[in-house]
Amino acid sequence: EIDLFKKGVVENQEEKINKITEERENLKRKLKLIEESIESLSLKEKKLGEKKSSLESEILKGRERAGSLATSISSASNINEALKDFKGILGTVGELCDYDNLAVPVEVALGSRFNFFVVENADVAIKAVNFLKSNNLGRASFIPVDKIKAEPKSEKAQKIVEALGKNTRGFLVDLVKFDKKLSNVFAFAFGDTILVQNVEACKPFIGKARMVTESGELFEASGLVSGGSWKSSVVSIKKEWGELNEKLKKMEVERNETLKELENVKTELEKQRREKSKIEVDVQVLEFEEKNLVEKIKKAENSEKERKEKLKTLNEELKTLEGKLEEKTLERKEVIRKISELNVALVDARSKIDVEKEKDIGLELRELEKKLSDLKNSKTSVESDVKVLKTRINYSQKELETALKNKEKNIEEGKTLEKNLESVETEVKTLNLKIEENKQKLKTLYSNKTELEKQRDAIGSEISALSNKRGSLEFKKNELEAKSQNLSTKKAVAEANLANKKEQFSVFEGLNMTFNFTQNDKPKLIARLKEIQNDIPDENKINLKAIEEFELKAGEVEELNTKVSVLENERKSIMNLIEETEGKKISTFMNVFNFINSNFQKLFSQTFEGEGRLTLEDESNPFNGGLSIQVKLKNKGASSLDLMSGGEKSLIALIFLFSIQSYNPSSVYVLDEADAALDHENALKLSLLIKKLSVDSQFFIISHNQNVFREADCLIGVSMVEGESKLLEVSVSESE
Numbered sequence: 001e002i003d004l005f006k007k008g009v010v011e012n013q014e015e016k017i018n019k020i021t022e023e024r025e026n027l028k029r030k031l032k033l034i035e036e037s038i039e040s041l042s043l044k045e046k047k048l049g050e051k052k053s054s055l056e057s058e059i060l061k062g063r064e065r066a067g068s069l070a071t072s073i074s075s076a077s078n079i080n081e082a083l084k085d086f087k088g089i090l091g092t093v094g095e096l097c098d099y100d101n102l103a104v105p106v107e108v109a110l111g112s113r114f115n116f117f118v119v120e121n122a123d124v125a126i127k128a129v130n131f132l133k134s135n136n137l138g139r140a141s142f143i144p145v146d147k148i149k150a151e152p153k154s155e156k157a158q159k160i161v162e163a164l165g166k167n168t169r170g171f172l173v174d175l176v177k178f179d180k181k182l183s184n185v186f187a188f189a190f191g192d193t194i195l196v197q198n199v200e201a202c203k204p205f206i207g208k209a210r211m212v213t214e215s216g217e218l219f220e221a222s223g224l225v226s227g228g229s230w231k232s233s234v235v236s237i238k239k240e241w242g243e244l245n246e247k248l249k250k251m252e253v254e255r256n257e258t259l260k261e262l263e264n265v266k267t268e269l270e271k272q273r274r275e276k277s278k279i280e281v282d283v284q285v286l287e288f289e290e291k292n293l294v295e296k297i298k299k300a301e302n303s304e305k306e307r308k309e310k311l312k313t314l315n316e317e318l319k320t321l322e323g324k325l326e327e328k329t330l331e332r333k334e335v336i337r338k339i340s341e342l343n344v345a346l347v348d349a350r351s352k353i354d355v356e357k358e359k360d361i362g363l364e365l366r367e368l369e370k371k372l373s374d375l376k377n378s379k380t381s382v383e384s385d386v387k388v389l390k391t392r393i394n395y396s397q398k399e400l401e402t403a404l405k406n407k408e409k410n411i412e413e414g415k416t417l418e419k420n421l422e423s424v425e426t427e428v429k430t431l432n433l434k435i436e437e438n439k440q441k442l443k444t445l446y447s448n449k450t451e452l453e454k455q456r457d458a459i460g461s462e463i464s465a466l467s468n469k470r471g472s473l474e475f476k477k478n479e480l481e482a483k484s485q486n487l488s489t490k491k492a493v494a495e496a497n498l499a500n501k502k503e504q505f506s507v508f509e510g511l512n513m514t515f516n517f518t519q520n521d522k523p524k525l526i527a528r529l530k531e532i533q534n535d536i537p538d539e540n541k542i543n544l545k546a547i548e549e550f551e552l553k554a555g556e557v558e559e560l561n562t563k564v565s566v567l568e569n570e571r572k573s574i575m576n577l578i579e580e581t582e583g584k585k586i587s588t589f590m591n592v593f594n595f596i597n598s599n600f601q602k603l604f605s606q607t608f609e610g611e612g613r614l615t616l617e618d619e620s621n622p623f624n625g626g627l628s629i630q631v632k633l634k635n636k637g638a639s640s641l642d643l644m645s646g647g648e649k650s651l652i653a654l655i656f657l658f659s660i661q662s663y664n665p666s667s668v669y670v671l672d673e674a675d676a677a678l679d680h681e682n683a684l685k686l687s688l689l690i691k692k693l694s695v696d697s698q699f700f701i702i703s704h705n706q707n708v709f710r711e712a713d714c715l716i717g718v719s720m721v722e723g724e725s726k727l728l729e730v731s732v733s734e735s736e
Contacts, residue, residue, distance in 0.1 A: 020289055023732065038272045044265050049687045058295050060249065062244055083140070086131065088119055089119050090117075091117070094106075097177060104214070109218065116140075116142065117142045120146070160209045164196060168194055171193065171195070172634055175195060193210045194212070199216070281435060298330070324391075366569060433642065436642075473560060478558055487549055593616070599662040600656060603655045610631065612631045613629075613630050632651070644661075667698060670692075670699075671703075684707045687703070687707055694713075714729070715729070716729050
């Protein structure tokens with residue numbers, strides 16, 4: 001009992017503390033790993049966000065550039081579009097060759113031939129010419145593959161290539177890729193044109209061969225030199241536009257993949273954060289439990305010290321008493337042994353004595369009896385001492401029992417502390433429920449965020465399309481404004497010159513312009529006229545139609561402004577339509593919701609004794625929040641679904657589904673073991689509910705629950721007989 005008293009509650013609590021500490025340390029290690037994972041995911045989310053922003057910026061710039069290029073293409077000649085699907089036309093010279101990084105020298109060398117159409121034969125060329133003529137589409141040149149002839153490279157040109165050495169890359173036709181079937185076409189188009197690195201290398205051979213530099217200077221064999229700034233052709237612009245569109249598509253794919261990966265990272269991050277929150281709560285609960293147990297142990301240890309002191313005294317006294325008891329027991333055993341020996345000696349003596357010696361023996365016997373009496377007295381004394389010792393032991397045992405009662409009292413206090421701990425644990429559970437509610441709210445906010453991001457992406461796409469259109473219009477507007485500015489400048493210069501001339505001629509007003517000149521004065525007057533003409537600025541360069549052109553361009557600008565205004569009005573009307581649609585959507589949703597809510601309340605009251613209804617988190621805008629079910633059972637008050645049993649939750653979920661189906665009811669319903677999670681009572685409720693609903697619809701129910709199919713109108717049993725399914729149908733109404 002002393003050993004148990006010593007070990008008692010403290011050891012049990014210490015074992016529990018060790019277990020809690022170990023569990024807490026494990027949770028902290030797990031929490032550290034999750035925090036590292038969250039940090040890594042957050043960094044990844046940041047990088048993906050930056051990548052997404054960068055891609056969206058590049059896509060927007062690319063779309064603006066594509067819009068500008070599309071504008072340039074649309075302003076070009078329409079002949080290519082008209083002849084695009086013309087049978088027998090293979091394409092233009094520029095379209096049928098691939099020249100990589102040689103765009104400038106190739107376009108310069110080909111000149112107008114760059115846009116010549118390559119056709120299968122001369123008949124196609126004649127038909128195409130007649131088509132352009134009859135539709136008044138303009139003029140074009142055609143190269144028939146079957147008729148075109150090209151001169152071979154001249155020896156003179158080949159010698160010049162050899163003389164140029166490292167300063168040339170050879171004949172331009174050899175550097176361009178094309179179909180070998182069209183060799184004559186490109187030999188005709190390029191001729192003996194040599195590609196030279198720079199102008200300095202061309203100087204010794206000017207007038208001797210046709211040469212073009214990499215920067216676009218052209219030297220004809222006749223000696224003609226052409227150069228200056230170069231504007232890309234429509235084909236090059238189309239090619240750039242096509243490449244840009246391909247690049248945009250790839251960036252769109254990369255952006256979508258980035259968005260998808262970002263969404264996955266956000267989902268995983270949210271999951272890790274929820275796990276972190278849960279572990280932090282668990283750690284706090286364990287720390288709280290550990291703190292309570294430590295306080296409990298300290299309190300127990302304080303009372304344990306008092307008990308140990310008392311136990312120590314009792315143990316010492318008990319050892320003393322046990323020692324004395326052992327001594328007296330030994331003395332008693334010795335006395336008993338001596339009495340036994342004397343009794344044996346007495347019997348032996350009595351058997352040996354005779355009558356004559358009886359007196360002498362009697363005296364000796366009396367002496368022995370006296371000794372025996374003395375020994376008995378000693379025995380009585382020892383037994384008395386033993387009784388005293390036993391009494392003292394009993395007293396010590398009573399004191400020990402008192403100590404044990406104190407121990408029980410401490411145990412009761414420990415139980416009280418445990419009850420307090422249970423109360424705290426209940427409070428922790430309440431806090432956990434609140435945390436779950438907050439998590440649900442966070443989940444709702446996250447889903448709303450996702451929806452808003454989708455809307456943002458849709459609006460972004462629309463903005464991009466409008467930006468492209470706007471870029472195109474702004475390009476035209478800027479072009480017209482530049483022309484208008486140029487015309488205004490020319491007009492101002494012309495008006496200034498006119499004013500100066502008027503001022504100069506005002507000096508001659510009122511003069512008599514009659515001169516007496518003879519035929520001999522004619523040479524002098526002609527020379528003087530030339531001097532005056534040289535002094536007079538060239539007024540012929542003034543565009544006298546500048547004002548007219550300015551008014552024309554101003555009209556075009558005004559027309560474009562009108563179109564922009566129309567587009568703005570259309571945008572406003574679309575936004576109004578969207579707002580109207582949103583209003584109708586909310587109104588329609590609320591009508592359907594109220595109908596379903598009414599049916600839910602009706603079905604709930606028919607199934608349970610109480611009230612149940614559907615509530616919206618945000619009634620003003622139901623799409624910004626979720627939907628919850630409020631339940632108030634009889635004699636229980638308002639309750640949350642989380643506090644209800646699994647069977648009740650399942651039954652309420654079925655009621656909710658039936659309420660939704662009631663809006664657009666079906667004639668037939670099939671339920672496959674929908675009662676699997678229901679207990680006896682809830683299964684019976686479901687059976688009665690389906691019985692009521694079967695007035696308007698037919699229900700096929702697969703069930704193993706007798707309480708469910710008890711209310712059925714017809715039972716169909718399925719069994720396996722010799723590997724085949726056999727059906728047995730029983731009409732319940734007929735069998736009854």
